[in-house]
Amino acid sequence: MTGDRAGAPWGRALRGAGAAALAAAVLAACGSPSERAGEGTDDEGLTALRVGATPTPHAEILRFVEENLAADAGLRLEIVEYTDYNQPNAALAEGELDANYYQTVPFLEEYLAGNTDADLSYVSDVHLEAFGVYSEDAADLEDLPRGAEIGVPNDTSNLGRALRLLADSGVISLAEGAEGAGGSPALDDVEDGPLGVEITPVEAAQLPRSLQDLDAAVVNGNYALEADLPETANALAWEGTENNPYANGLVVRSEDAGAEDIVRLDELLHSPRVRDFMEERWQGIVIPVGGEASPPASGPSD
Template sequence: MATRSAKTRTGAAAGLAAVLLASCGSPSERAQEEGGDGGALTTLRVGATPVPHAEILEFVDDELAAEAGLALDVVVFTDYNQPNAALAEGELDANYYQTLPFLEEYLAGNPDTALSYLSDVHLEAFGIYSDEVSDLEALPEGARIGLPNDTSNMGRALDLLADHGVIALADDAGTTPALDDVATAGAELVPVEAAQLPRSLQDLDAAVVNGNYALEADLPATANVLAWEATEGNPYANGLVVRTGNRADRHLLQLDELLHSEEVRAFMERRWAGIVIPVGMEEP
């Protein structure tokens, strides 16, 4: 990261190939070293998936960041696999695309990685979508239903299907059920990489799709929504993630504060009413 007044947008393929941060200090330390109090903006390099995360960050950059002394360099990723590795390796200062359960799953598989989740910002309700069927009751016996293939999102999808009676889970399934926990199913459950689910829908009777990928593919407008995930008490909000050693850095905390602002709440509600739901923010 550097302190500068210019704002940039960087795609993951070009940005990660071209930029490796030269210093390893916190954003505040690097800003101080480079004269960050002299009027320049402190640039935070933040990884995000395109919708809604990158759009939210771009709104913050355009409307709020400069007044807080920040500029955001938004690095866009099209899958869930790269942003945590890029953050851990110092190529990013933060990322914004994941839930706390997803981060915990990642850290369990990468025990030497020290990343921390700051706070909930928004919730994207999972939906059950279909190109052909217009009602859950109309799903044929043995219907092929796609669901995300990573542990936390698969568990979330299975809970949604169980809540709507498509499947039944074993009594001891726990908070993150897996396919082995399905006690009864009148459908064939097909694990698919989350980002591929919208384009796989044409080959399936239905699919449980993550909110961000559904928005990217415009599924709420172009496909039939058979059911929505409940939002009350939902543990799958999305938030800002940083390296653990930087979790008290004032610039990163400033960014987290901006993400919880009334302006960002209003932007989410205006842009994605009922689909991207602000959380962890005071009502205006």
Template sequence: MHRTLAIIGATALAATAACGAPSERAAEDGGSGGDATITVGATPLPHADVLSYIQENLAAEAGLNIEVTEFTDYNQPNAALVEGSLDANYFQTRPFLDDFLEGNPDADLAYLDDVHLEAFGLYSEKVDDLADLEDGAQIGVPGDAANMGRALKLLEDEGLITLAGDAGDNPSDADIEDNPQGLEIVPTEAAQLPRSLPDLDAAAVNGNYAIEADLSSSAEALAFEGTEDNPYANGLVVRSEDADDEAVATLNELLHSDEVKQYMEEQWDGVVIPVGGAQE
């Protein structure tokens, strides 16, 4: 049977929640030619691209059929997973999920394994060196708690600010203890930061949005976060009750396959870095 990757907009989410885990549904109705269908929410780049590669090259042999719902922001995929419109999502870091669960204590979601790290960078269209940032420069950072913390840590690593010692994994601008240049921190919706660059002196941008906006050709990269012991890898998230589902396990294994790692390295050299997983 011909298998295709279904890509639909977030506004076209199914009105009724999925019933049961993917493997249970496949056993009940025979699935797609016997394959288990798993619906995954993802941001377009690199996540949906990676899932598309798996669907086109690896899924059929593994007995899996992947349907992808694309989201262009970080606010909807967890809610859709909780309500049952998705079987899994692939877009977020552990700190981001922790922050979501703290604000939504009834949500029972599980982060399975790190899959890849997107290099989080500080970009500018106005200067080509950190030393050229003037006092009072406006620095855009993501407005959500987890990604703001990541951006502020990057600024701290580059010696631009100092954060409170007890700021934790998700510091906010209120945790800035020292700001010798009087930089103005400008919280902005993460997806809007590349478009906001002309109005800012610099912005800390998530790797997926930097790829989508092709910032490597339109802006200077002033700094990148370090990759060693970096807690901000992206991974597969499911409802806790489905964490041991066979289809979920199969998708997780494919995400960590040598073929997918090679695809990431060739497609996004140095920006999307494969990490983690049960195979390591």
């Protein structure tokens, strides 16, 4: 991701808490999540970390770390894949995972607001997946028909993110003050735009399959990659990356935020080899935080 995120208002408390814990001098005393669970190290002296992730790109990135970097850092990663956004935080809060890697700060904030017993902390940003507006029929935004039906993710944080992209692209208008105080726009904030489009919320994972029944859809980067949308559909617009608050990062239970093994895993996710892997594998759709890459100016066509 390009640009300075220091001024982004989203999730400062969560990110700040994670950063402070990582910088603390008590790392050794904290121990690792696995050690506290009584698992310790394996026969090779590696500490096991069980990490939940959605398949693309998160699990692929973790597999690259496991296959190329983890052992030298004294770690063994057990990667647990989830196909939706609902389970990994619950599994982490209940102690079934040591960490998860799949979400943004606004998504975590939304989860914690609805699950007050969960004590989870965001460690740091790792990468950004640019949202895209995709269509199987229209070649650009001007080709969308009046009254076009556009699918958007149905969870609060990603829906607001999709509405911002549509507003920035001139497809819809948002009511004045819809983004005030760091709030996330909702369907009630949509005002009639030049196309008079119909906004249809759909579960994020289902949007690529629903595209054939829609005029267009705003799709999360990971689900677009899983469905090969950059190769099989037209990308009509891309989310901007400058000061974008929607980077994805590592999340742990708050008590583990400063654990030595979590710190090592976070360092590996930010290593030059992982950055190079992201840039080569996904060609600007998955953007390492702090990287120079940017999404394509326009999406591929059939």
